[in-house]
Amino acid sequence: xxxxxxxxxxxxxxxxxxxxxxxxxxxxxxxxxxxxxxxxxxxxxxxxxxxxxxxxxxxxxxxxxxxxxxxxxxxxxxxxxxxxxxxxxxxxxxxxxxxxxxxxxxxxxxxxxxxxxxxxxxxxxxxxxxxxxxxxxxxxxxxxxxxxxxxxxxxxxxxxxxxxxxxxxxxxxxxxxxxxxxxxxxxxxxxxxxxxxxxxxxxxxxxxxxxxxxxxxxxxxxxxxxxxxxxxxxxxxxxxxxxxxxxxxxxxxxxxxxxxxxxxxxxxxxxxxxxxxxxxxxxxxxxxxxxxxxxxxxxxxxxxxxxxxxxxxxxxxxxxxxxxxxxxxxxxxxxxxxxxxxxxxxxxxxxxxxxxxxxxxxxxxxxxxxxxxxxxxxxxxxxxxxxxxxxxxxxxxxxxxxxxxxxxxxxxxxxxxxxxxxxxxxxxxxxxxxxxxxxxxxxxxxxxxxxxxxxxxxxxxxxxxxxxxxxxxxxxxxxxxxxxxxxxxxxxxxxxxxxxxxxxxxxxxxxxxxxxxxxxxxxxxxxxxxxxxxxxxxxxxxxxxxxxxxxxxxxxxxxxxxxxxxxxxxxxxxxxxxxxxxxxxxxxxxxxxxxxxxxxxxxxxxxxxxxxx
Amino acid sequence: xxxxxxxxxxxxxxxxxxxxxxxxxxxxxxxxxxxxxxxxxxxxxxxxxxxxxxxxxxxxxxxxxxxxxxxxxxxxxxxxxxxxxxxxxxxxxxxxxxxxxxxxxxxxxxxxxxxxxxxxxxxxxxxxxxxxxxxxxxxxxxxxxxxxxxxxxxxxxxxxxxxxxxxxxxxxxxxxxxxxxxxxxxxxxxxxxxxxxxxxxxxxxxxxxxxxxxxxxxxxxxxxxxxxxxxxxxxxxxxxxxxxxxxxxxxxxxxxxxxxxxxxxxxxxxxxxxxxxxxxxxxxxxxxxxxxxxxxxxxxxxxxxxxxxxxxxxxxxxxxxxxxxxxxxxxxxxxxxxxxxxxxxxxxxxx
Numbered sequence: 001x002x003x004x005x006x007x008x009x010x011x012x013x014x015x016x017x018x019x020x021x022x023x024x025x026x027x028x029x030x031x032x033x034x035x036x037x038x039x040x041x042x043x044x045x046x047x048x049x050x051x052x053x054x055x056x057x058x059x060x061x062x063x064x065x066x067x068x069x070x071x072x073x074x075x076x077x078x079x080x081x082x083x084x085x086x087x088x089x090x091x092x093x094x095x096x097x098x099x100x101x102x103x104x105x106x107x108x109x110x111x112x113x114x115x116x117x118x119x120x121x122x123x124x125x126x127x128x129x130x131x132x133x134x135x136x137x138x139x140x141x142x143x144x145x146x147x148x149x150x151x152x153x154x155x156x157x158x159x160x161x162x163x164x165x166x167x168x169x170x171x172x173x174x175x176x177x178x179x180x181x182x183x184x185x186x187x188x189x190x191x192x193x194x195x196x197x198x199x200x201x202x203x204x205x206x207x208x209x210x211x212x213x214x215x216x217x218x219x220x221x222x223x224x225x226x227x228x229x230x231x232x233x234x235x236x237x238x239x240x241x242x243x244x245x246x247x248x249x250x251x252x253x254x255x256x257x258x259x260x261x262x263x264x265x266x267x268x269x270x271x272x273x274x275x276x277x278x279x280x281x282x283x284x285x286x287x288x289x290x291x292x293x294x295x296x297x298x299x300x301x302x303x304x305x306x307x308x309x310x311x312x313x314x315x316x317x318x319x320x321x322x323x324x325x326x327x328x329x330x331x332x333x334x335x336x337x338x339x340x341x342x343x344x345x346x347x348x349x350x351x352x353x354x355x356x357x358x359x360x361x362x363x364x365x366x367x368x369x370x371x372x373x374x375x376x377x378x379x380x381x382x383x384x385x386x387x388x389x390x391x392x393x394x395x396x397x398x399x400x401x402x403x404x405x406x407x408x409x410x411x412x413x414x415x416x417x418x419x420x421x422x423x424x425x426x427x428x429x430x431x432x433x434x435x436x437x438x439x440x441x442x443x444x445x446x447x448x449x450x451x452x453x454x455x456x457x458x459x460x461x462x463x464x465x466x467x468x469x470x471x472x473x474x475x476x477x478x479x480x481x482x483x484x485x486x487x488x489x490x491x492x493x494x495x496x497x498x499x500x501x502x503x504x505x506x507x508x509x510x511x512x513x514x515x516x517x518x519x520x521x522x523x524x525x526x527x528x529x530x531x532x533x534x535x536x537x538x539x540x541x542x543x544x545x546x547x548x549x550x551x552x553x554x555x556x557x558x559x560x561x562x563x564x565x566x567x568x569x570x571x572x573x574x575x576x577x578x579x580x581x582x583x584x585x586x587x588x589x590x591x592x593x594x595x596x597x598x599x600x601x602x603x604x605x606x607x608x609x610x611x612x613x
Numbered sequence: 614x615x616x617x618x619x620x621x622x623x624x625x626x627x628x629x630x631x632x633x634x635x636x637x638x639x640x641x642x643x644x645x646x647x648x649x650x651x652x653x654x655x656x657x658x659x660x661x662x663x664x665x666x667x668x669x670x671x672x673x674x675x676x677x678x679x680x681x682x683x684x685x686x687x688x689x690x691x692x693x694x695x696x697x698x699x700x701x702x703x704x705x706x707x708x709x710x711x712x713x714x715x716x717x718x719x720x721x722x723x724x725x726x727x728x729x730x731x732x733x734x735x736x737x738x739x740x741x742x743x744x745x746x747x748x749x750x751x752x753x754x755x756x757x758x759x760x761x762x763x764x765x766x767x768x769x770x771x772x773x774x775x776x777x778x779x780x781x782x783x784x785x786x787x788x789x790x791x792x793x794x795x796x797x798x799x800x801x802x803x804x805x806x807x808x809x810x811x812x813x814x815x816x817x818x819x820x821x822x823x824x825x826x827x828x829x830x831x832x833x834x835x836x837x838x839x840x841x842x843x844x845x846x847x848x849x850x851x852x853x854x855x856x857x858x859x860x861x862x863x864x865x866x867x868x869x870x871x872x873x874x875x876x877x878x879x880x881x882x883x884x885x886x887x888x889x890x891x892x893x894x895x896x897x898x899x900x901x902x903x904x905x906x907x908x909x910x911x912x913x914x915x916x917x918x919x920x921x922x923x924x925x926x927x928x929x930x931x932x933x934x935x936x937x938x939x940x941x942x943x944x945x946x947x948x949x950x951x952x953x954x955x956x957x958x959x960x961x962x963x964x
Contacts, residue, residue, distance in 0.1 A: 073625070074625070077627070078621075078622045078625070507845075508844065509650075509654065510806065517619050538626060565625070571617070575653070576648055577649025577836075
């Protein structure tokens with residue numbers, strides 16, 4: 001193998017699994033350390049800069065970081081149930097325990113004369129507004145609802161996300177001089193374009209819930225609701241009760257929110273019924289667990305066949321029982337088992353079988369092209385539509401995803417808009433800002449706490465079930481207290497503190513090989529990656545994790561470190577007599593809109609590195 | 614030296630051996646030696662060898678004297694029996710222990726100061742008597758604990774860290790062991806575990822006095838240019854006469870070598886030492902030839918390593934003393950101390 005090029009920011013970034021997996025690339029270990037130190041406001045601001053809604057995300061994030069977390073891998077065969085660090089819930093700790101952070105909000109530059117309009121006040125639009133307003137842009141945000149937040153406000157039930165948190169975090173953004181036009185739904189792109197804005201950002205979400213067209217749907221319509229519309233009505237207080245027997249159709253997180261909401265509004269027998277198998281359901285595992293914890297059964301492999309009714313009064317639904325069959329390519333088909341259809345009696349049905357994008361308000365002749373799925377045609381990574389000053393982000397760009405993805409889109413679109421309006425090439429993207437700093441303080445002293453905790457993941461305390469189920473506004477999860485947060489934060493392996501190897505000073509004494517608790521390090525002859533992986537001290541079981549390979553050493557061998565299982569305990573560096581190993585903190589911040597995203601701040605030569613990130 | 618303990622976590626694929634232990638179970642406490650000390654590599658080799666031999670930790674007694682090397686018994690086999698003796702007296706304490714209980718495996722760990730200076734007489738007599746043990750000398754040529762004076766094994770002409778030249782002749786522990794009748798004699802290098810681990814396995818399975826002189830660079834006081842026991846010097850001058858594979862009685866022999874290049878030497882317990890000759894003219898079962906070969910090579914500045922001499926039919930002190938097989942601690946007071954009548958009988962027999 002060629003020696004690893006650690007100058008490429010992508011290499012060390014990838015070692016920080018959580019940050020690499022996060023769409024917004026939030027520097028997770030950096031803020032977890034601050035939480036461990038009780039510096040909640042500092043931890044909050046790191047989050048705020050990167051993901052804009054720490055309090056919201058600390059309760060509702062899809063947490064792509066957690067399945068990626070190295071802790072979940074190293075606990076394999078070490079703890080009874082290997083689990084990642086509770087990253088999401090630690091974020092909430094920072095949000096809940098911080099001091100007043102108003103004074104830390106960015107100052108606003110003088111108006112630069114450019115006007116930007118955002119359609120919709122959801123997470124993507126608000127991120128664009130947050131990034132651009134302080135730079136002196138005049139940002140106007142339109143939304144059909146009375147308050148900002150979009151999906152965050154309308155569809156996430158209050159028992160998961162108190163409204164005060166939404167108010168606070170949307171407030172920080174609107175307070176940056178953003179003009180919020182509430183209750184004004186944009187219904188014509190042409191009319192909007194005629195108002196002469198310099199750039200338009202469409203962050204209107206995927207607001208249409210899919211319907212289920214099976215016999216009986218029309219006749220029994222009075223007791224059948226589309227999930228996301230129903231959640232919004234609940235959220236705004238238009239709906240305050242449900243009937244006793246409720247079926248929720250669908251296996252995604254919206255279905256989980258529907259069933260848990262129904263349970264709190266008078267639903268006594270609430271069931272989730274899903275076509276696929278339990279394992280393949282789209283809902284996050286923890287959301288499924290939460291639903292089951294509240295006594296909601298999940299029936300899988302049931303395909304809806306009819307709505308049964310008695311003169312328009314819904315009485316139940318029939319389902320065909322199927323099983324999953326996989327072909328040679330692993331493609332799944334649901335095949336009827338031949339068992340008789342099942343009748344499930346019910347009084348009300350919530351349909352949560354997916355969402356669609358809908359842009360009835362964008363005239364098809366105004367220069368914005370759409371693909372065959374009805375989604376806008378966008379430049380990759382720029383979020384620029386075929387009309388050069390119109391950008392899309394969030395669910396409006398690539399269909400329904402999640403909040404953190406919408407935030408990531410917002411940041412990139414803001415960079416695009418900033419570059420466009422300063423006369424620069426939108427397709428050229430800024431490199432991230434990186435920093436690598438030795439953590440050495442003394443012979444065995446590091447700036448970070450390198451002792452590895454053996455604790456297993458701590459459980460977040462919950463409100464008692466009977467209390468929680470009695471009122472839809474009572475938050476179910478209570479969040480960690482400070483002492484537990486410290487212990488959970490200590491489980492973080494500090495993967496951003498990198499093991500950096502200096503070939504020139506290595507004397508090949510084997511001290512690092514002997515001390516490494518995970519047997520990550522091998523000194524051996526060089527070879528192809530696949531062949532080299534067979535010769536390591538511990539079997540290389542995860543080819544998605546890189547090998548760190550040095551140049552040839554004095555004995556003709558190379559140092560190979562399998563990054564997969566490294567605990568970042570720093571013992572290799574402590575035992576190294578010559579300082580050939582050092583622990584260096586790698587900090588990567590994605591470059592946001594502003595002076596740093598412009599050509600003058602990053603030379604052309606770094607382009608390839610930026611693409612790799 | 615390090616402040617945090619080695620984390621308990623291990624690689625998820627870490628295997629257990631036939632007696633149910635992982636390699637990590639054979640570790641001891643965290644080392645307090647200087648970072649990069651060759652001795653720590655030897656400890657790691659001992660750990661690996663014991664794991665591979667499927668030794669139950671409580672079947673091992675590790676004994677040592679005084680010095681950096683003798684501290685290392687704390688850093689491996691944390692679940693085994695241990696005894697830190699006074700300086701240079703490890704061989705006699707080990708001999709006593711061995712006579713009292715021949716069922717344990719004896720691992721003697723010593724250094725060049727402990728064995729070649731203050732304990733030279735002890736070393737020589739243990740070899741002479743054929744005490745069944747694996748005697749590992751962690752040889753770095755300096756007194757590390759007292760800041761790097763030349764030890765008795767430092768080569769003539771070697772430079773110390775400050776540039777002073779050593780004018781005394783070195784004691785060659787391997788040569789003494791050969792001369793005094795040790796039946797398993799090897800030399801190795803802490804920086805070459807591929808060679809060292811099978812040598813330790815062979816020594817621990819040997820039926821008599823086994824000695825391994827392991828050159829183990831002192832990173833703090835003897836790893837400079839001009840040193841003859843530095844990592845660089847040993848790597849440049851290392852001449853391995855053989856590679857050995859240790860094959861335990863129950864394992865299948867799978868590797869094939871060209872005829873003539875390999876000598877299989879069966880051991881008393883049924884295990885096999887498979888020697889791959891790297892020097893065609895070297896015969897490791899001929900004591901005299903081994904000595905002259907080593908001297909000739911040493912004169913050319915080479916450090917000969919590998920298994921230098923082996924007597925597969927070795928006997929030990931128990932055989933020559935005709936002692937009882939049963940460990941004394943299992944005999945009971947009545948048998949061990951039969952009373953004055955028995956004593957009178959013995960005394961009468963000697964009159």
